[in-house]
Amino acid sequence: MASDYFSNAKKKSPLTPKAVEQMPHSLAGLSYKEWRDSKKKNHKMRNIRWAFLLFMNLLFVASFYLDLSVLEGSLSGSRLIGFYLMDPYNALQLLAVSSTTGYLAMLTMNFWIGLFTILIFWFILGGRSFCSWMCPYHFLAEWAEKVHNYLVKKKKIKERTYHIGLRFVFLVGFLLLAVLTKNLVFENLNVVGIISKAMIYGPSLLLLWVLAIILFEVFVSRRFWCRYVCPIGATYSMVGKLSPVAVKFEHDKCGYCLECQKVCLVPHELWFVKRGAATQDVHFVGSDCTRCGLCVDVCPGNALTYSVRGASSLL
Amino acid sequence: MEKEKNSLNRREFFKGGIAAAGTLAVVGTATFLLDKNAAQSMPREDFLRPPGAISEEDFLYGCIKCGLCVQICPVQAIKLAGAGEGLGFGTPYIAPRVQACDFSCDALQCVETCPTAVLDFRPFKEEGVRAVEKAAAEPGADLSTVNPFEVQKVAMKEAVRMGKAHVNRNTCLAHKGEGFKGNPREDNFEGVHRSPGKNEVSASPLRDRIFDREVCDLCITECPIGEKAIIQRRSRSGKKLVPHVLDGCTGCGVCQMVCPTAEPSIVVEPF
Numbered sequence A: 001m002a003s004d005y006f007s008n009a010k011k012k013s014p015l016t017p018k019a020v021e022q023m024p025h026s027l028a029g030l031s032y033k034e035w036r037d038s039k040k041k042n043h044k045m046r047n048i049r050w051a052f053l054l055f056m057n058l059l060f061v062a063s064f065y066l067d068l069s070v071l072e073g074s075l076s077g078s079r080l081i082g083f084y085l086m087d088p089y090n091a092l093q094l095l096a097v098s099s100t101t102g103y104l105a106m107l108t109m110n111f112w113i114g115l116f117t118i119l120i121f122w123f124i125l126g127g128r129s130f131c132s133w134m135c136p137y138h139f140l141a142e143w144a145e146k147v148h149n150y151l152v153k154k155k156k157i158k159e160r161t162y163h164i165g166l167r168f169v170f171l172v173g174f175l176l177l178a179v180l181t182k183n184l185v186f187e188n189l190n191v192v193g194i195i196s197k198a199m200i201y202g203p204s205l206l207l208l209w210v211l212a213i214i215l216f217e218v219f220v221s222r223r224f225w226c227r228y229v230c231p232i233g234a235t236y237s238m239v240g241k242l243s244p245v246a247v248k249f250e251h252d253k254c255g256y257c258l259e260c261q262k263v264c265l266v267p268h269e270l271w272f273v274k275r276g277a278a279t280q281d282v283h284f285v286g287s288d289c290t291r292c293g294l295c296v297d298v299c300p301g302n303a304l305t306y307s308v309r310g311a312s313s314l315l
Numbered sequence B: 001m002e003k004e005k006n007s008l009n010r011r012e013f014f015k016g017g018i019a020a021a022g023t024l025a026v027v028g029t030a031t032f033l034l035d036k037n038a039a040q041s042m043p044r045e046d047f048l049r050p051p052g053a054i055s056e057e058d059f060l061y062g063c064i065k066c067g068l069c070v071q072i073c074p075v076q077a078i079k080l081a082g083a084g085e086g087l088g089f090g091t092p093y094i095a096p097r098v099q100a101c102d103f104s105c106d107a108l109q110c111v112e113t114c115p116t117a118v119l120d121f122r123p124f125k126e127e128g129v130r131a132v133e134k135a136a137a138e139p140g141a142d143l144s145t146v147n148p149f150e151v152q153k154v155a156m157k158e159a160v161r162m163g164k165a166h167v168n169r170n171t172c173l174a175h176k177g178e179g180f181k182g183n184p185r186e187d188n189f190e191g192v193h194r195s196p197g198k199n200e201v202s203a204s205p206l207r208d209r210i211f212d213r214e215v216c217d218l219c220i221t222e223c224p225i226g227e228k229a230i231i232q233r234r235s236r237s238g239k240k241l242v243p244h245v246l247d248g249c250t251g252c253g254v255c256q257m258v259c260p261t262a263e264p265s266i267v268v269e270p271f
Helices: A002-006 A024-028 A032-039 A044-065 A088-101 A109-125 A129-133 A136-153 A166-181 A185-189 A191-201 A207-219 A224-229 A231-239 A259-263 A267-273 A294-298 B002-041 B056-062 B068-072 B083-088 B109-113 B122-137 B148-158 B254-258
Strands: A071-074 A077-080 A083-086 A245-250 A282-284 A304-308 B078-080 B092-094 B163-167 B180-182 B211-213 B230-234 B241-245 B266-270
Touching: A024 A032, A044 A071, A044 A129, A044 A136, A044 A191, A044 A294, A071 A191, A071 B068, A077 B068, A083 A088, A083 A109, A088 A109, A088 A166, A088 A185, A088 A231, A088 B056, A109 A129, A109 A231, A129 A231, A136 A191, A136 A207, A136 A224, A166 A185, A166 A224, A166 A231, A166 B002, A185 B002, A191 A207, A207 A224, A245 A267, A259 A267, A259 A294, A294 A304, B002 B083, B068 B078, B068 B109, B122 B148, B163 B241, B254 B266
Parallel strands: none
Antiparallel strands: A071 A077, A077 A083, A245 A282, A245 A304, B078 B092, B163 B266, B180 B211, B230 B241
């Protein structure tokens, strides 16, 4: 399966779409509509993920208030049972500034250990898994998204989308700003860090900034911050480029209903679900995927599942 | 068709990219303007950087605002600055009048825990090693008289320089020749400290302590450093016994916390 990693599946010629009698709803003996809506109320992965996210974030709080010493610090930098963990974009900014000021040599061994531990950890678990499984802003944004989708459905507002590559403009831009102003500029606007620290150390005025972003997402553009801005997510998407843990797509189980794209934060990564788009019998969702599992929950044919790339050839 | 889609995509990217670059430029300018004020306003009285802090200029970018120093401090002397501090938002500070650093962690844990070394542990470590070597080289020294851990502990805390205490002669009770009886702070004061005279293992609330001194000398007896930092001596007229701060002062601020006058008569000024 090693070829999955490197082949450019998008450039290949597409497979022939399945005929009606081969479609999963025909095989199951259901009408197409019945089949499509059969898993609308399934929220298993989402509930597991929310429970995990809340548990981890509350573990930060409990570690401080109850002096548990399990997960100290905040999402900007922390220590899990004594092992340091660093926010990679924060570290990247610091390294960028340090390289110009000669501060680089000052950084402690704990810093390097923390940075590499987190890179390896999230590389294995899929890069942007951090977003949907750890990030407290993601949790809030999911609720904002529900309101936003409702407003769009009721035709109160118009959907606005932007180019997905803008994240990398911000990623490079904030690094440049860090060097130019000798300041971790993004850290002051980082909604992830602000929420994490507000939970642990008490609220601050900067929560107003978070509120502003959430209102923007509700009324203007769906998941604006996560999709187009957040350089932390962009960093993790680079980290997770070749991650073994990924969502697997099986063409023979797909009914081309596109329910998965509707719930997805990064629908462009599910390009192969459209009728006549898949080029292989099996596709893996790309590095922008947060492994949130919304598509896994909603897929009526179970064509989308969590999997470990290359595991089948190893076993 | 495919080509048309690509060029549309590219146009969309440039449009968004220009907006993004504009936003970044505004943010950058704002940071630059705020930066000028930030470096001037910190540190200052009642806003001391924790032990081992490097130069303020480097501190502002080196600190990743994780709060590990806050969490490890056993007396919770370290706080994170609010949004009012501008760019210093989220950086750690000590307000000694509210809660001073009393060294009851014994090992400068906030410094050791800092992953980016804006609280730099190396000088303290070196100081500790030097002190142990020196103690071991004394004639007749052996393990029964020299406890390396104790020696290192003391040497490390004595090497701290957060600032230096200054006595206000106009309000200081000792300078007025007055004594002090009772509890130095308000009844609901929440600060804690480990008194050197009481041989405590950990810090206890200051409000539980009652003092009775003929001439007020709380800043001298409660100082965690002792005679290297502050001593009692005759005033110039020779009539009064007053506190005198020496160069060994670490700026921990315990004196500022225990001072019984309404406005503290001894205040740590950061370097």
